[in-house]
């Protein structure tokens with residue numbers, strides 16, 4: 345999992361968004377992190393320590409004079425044991441105290457004594473956020489290397505609307521995962537296709553391929569976490585766009601072709617993950633085909649463009665990665681496809697291993713030969729693919 349083995353101190357300060365910190369804690373532990381919660385006194389007015397204790401399976405610390413640490417040095421012990429401190433929500437008052445270097449409660453003492461990165465997710469009324477004092481404090485914190493996540497704009501608990509909402513727990517989890525990902529694709533522009541295409545026959549019917557889009561979306565996310573600027577041309581799927589990824593929605597292979605060709609000349613990497621329909625109906629009926637009009641209709645098909653092969657044939661072609669989903673003889677067909685499309689890297693998988701599910705088994709084929717990866721989640725495989733890709737780009 346993304347945060348396997350990571351030790352996180354989750355600081356919770358006094359703001360109404362503290363109720364979302366319980367959900368964030370669930371997401372962090374669900375991603376494999378070991379989380380130690382430390383609360384300020386005012387945070388306990390919003391949510392009790394019992395909630396966080398039950399969710400983290402760890403005692404929650406609030407009081408600097410807590411005698412549970414044998415050496416009475418909770419502020420030192422807790423920060424030494426952490427890979428990162430994430431404070432969410434971070435109130436205006438907490439941020440002001442950290443900016444000043446105060447250590448007047450356990451959480452601020454822990455932050456001052458840290459030797460690990462500090463990430464804060466501010467949450468406050470929009471005018472508190474805009475106040476020159478808060479602006480000054482945030483500038484000080486940025487100068488001190490504190491990473492600020494958010495805030496977002498939108499409706500606030502006070503009834504006002506503006507900037508100051510804490511980022512949603514899902515976005516904070518994503519930011520933390522990205523934070524821990526080595527930036528092996530920093531400065532690279534990556535273009536992907538994902539999902540199926542839909543080729544209309546008439547206004548209600550069409551032809552499509554089976555593709556959940558999960559593998560392509562996982563690769564887009566892994567590339568973004570690794571520091572790339574990512575654009576994802578996506579056929580119709582029921583997936584949210586990964587944070588930080590530019591998503592271009594298309595329906596047909598011709599739409600996908602147009603959107604890809606408009607961008608392919610300006611990217612470093614093109615990854616064709618989409619299950620593009622090889623054919624489309626020669627004509628799209630303007631009206632619904634009626635059953636009453638005799639026997640089954642004969643639909644004439646014409647070839648769709650091969651997007652990957654066209655991108656690979658560009659004079660200034662980006663580094664091209666293709667996919668080969670086969671039902672048999674994967675090694676033979678995938679390598680043959682790699683050579684036919686003239687691309688440096690192809691990802692092969694057996695259809696029965698990967699379709700629709702969370703896990704997959706893939707083999708990478710490049711000029712050096714075949715590199716089988718162990719069965720893993722699509723997210724994990726996407727990470728490994730991105731690392732392999734980064735190594736090949738380095739060698740170019």
Ligand code: C5P
Nearest residue numbers: 616617618620648649650651652666667
């Ligand atoms: O040609 P075939 O479908 O076997 O190859 C699969 C690879 O080619 C995938 O990477 C897929 O995204 C890409 N492809 C494409 N345009 C097509 C057909 C396939 O980009 N029309």
